Amino acid sequence: MILIVDDKIENITALKKVLESHNFVVDTALSGQEALKKILRQSYQLIILDVQMPDMDGFEVAESISGFSKTNDIPIIFLSAVNISKEFITKxxxxxxxxxxxxxxxxxxxVLKIRTFIKLYEQTLELSKMQQVLIDEIEQRKRAEQKKDEFLSIASHELKTPLTSVKGYIQLAEMSVQSNEKENALNFINRSSNQLKKLDTLITELLDISKMTTGNLEYHFADFNFEPFLDNVIDVILRSNPGRNIIRSGYADFFINGDEFRLEQVLLNYLSNAIKYSTEPHPILIHVETTDSNEVKVSVRDSGIGISKADQSNLFGKFYRAVQSSSKYQGFGMGLYICAEIIEKHGGTYGVESEPDKGSTFHFTLPLTNKNHNH
Structure with a gap:
């Protein structure tokens, strides 16, 4: 669209007629102030400015346009019948x-000049977009490289920690056996076993990350009842954490179409995090309900350290670990990223509500199957 700015209506009418006869879309303004208001609201490909106007002349309008980042590249053509000296042209x-x-x-x-300037303007815009895309791509790659380096550093540390512990506990167990201290030996073997479980979890997570990156994380969908699934997951987590209290509420006797193994990963991750980041006397609350959208919603609530607003938006991202937990708690920062991937593959949603020092509630939803209507 072209904007014609002139304080004389007869000039605008004549010029508008010429441009429209060449299929240009034209807008008009009878003063500099009106032109500036329109320029801020509307996008123009070119502006034709009369130099001699009352209150605000064409030069002042042009200077104002050049001062706005949104409009400083719009081509401007001055038209004048009075100010034709070299001094005014230079100005x-x-x-x-x-x-x-x-x-x-x-x-x-x-018309020839207008077509040329509009073409140049559009090319300039296109180049600016391409430049921004390149800048963004370079920044994404830099951030990706930085995150990859951080991840490798974390992975190295996280894998080394349980390995070092296992090595130490086995040496202590050997010494206890040699000293005929059977009870101590069993205690150290149990501790080694717990560390090996942690190591197994970390390695499984690493393999899942690798498969996700190449698009090879396998899914096996089937209809299953959510009630026994939920009971089984809670039983698994309690066997690994016998001292913890998990309180369950809500109705779960309905069918889901999904991969039980992958969904178990999600729920185990939610429950494990709740246990990891909260103190022992406080129970973990798990609630299940159906929504108006024919979905099941599962919420896991803890009374732990909580998560800041800044961290919440990044929690389900790749390689991300909340600031307050990264130095104190084990993990790659990939568990929730894997959960997000699994839930998305099932057509569900996920999220978190939390405040620092007031605990967190992680939730996910899954669509119910048509089987429930006959159930």
Missing amino acids: GYASGGHDYLVKPFDPDIL
Whole structure:
């Protein structure tokens, strides 16, 4: 769209007629102030400015346009019948004009110039977009490399910690056996076993990350009842954490179409995090309900350290660990990223509500199957 700015309606009418006859879309303004208001609201490909206008002349309008980042590249053509000296033409270019035509002018020449300036303007916009895309891509790659380096450092540390512990406990167990201290030996073997479980979890997570990156994480969908599934997951987590109290509420006797193994990963991750980040006397609350959208919603609530607003938006991202937990708790920062991937593959949603020092509630939803209507 082209904007014509002139305080004389007869000039606007004549010029508008010429441009519209060449299929240009035209807008008009009868003053500099009106033009600036329109420029801020509307997008234009080119502006034709009369130099001699009351209150605000064409040069002042051009300078204002050049001062706005949104509009500083829009080509401006000055038209003047009065100010035709070299001094005024120079001022026109200095104020941001791309051309200065003296009346009377050849309409064909004007149309040719307009087409050329619009083409250049569009090319400039396209180049700017490409430049921004390249800048963004370079920044994404830099961040990705940085996150990858951080992840490798974390992975190295996290895998080393249980391995070192296992090595130490086995040595202590050997010494206890040699000293005929059977009870101590069994205690150290149990501790080794717990560390090996942690190591197994970390390695499984690493393999899942690798498969996700290559798009090879396998899913086996089937209809299953959510009630026994939920009871089984809670039983698994309690066997690994016999001292903890998990309180369950809500109705779960309905069918889901999904991969039980993958969904078990999600729920175990939620429950494990709740246990990891909260103190022992407080129970973990798990609630299940159906929504108006024919979905099941599962929520896991803890009374732990909580999560800041800044961290919440990144929690389900790749390689991310909350600031307050990264130095104190084990993990790659990939568990919730894997959970997000699994829930998305099942057509569900996920999220978190939390406040620092007031605990967290992690939830996910899954669509129910049609089987429930016959159940």
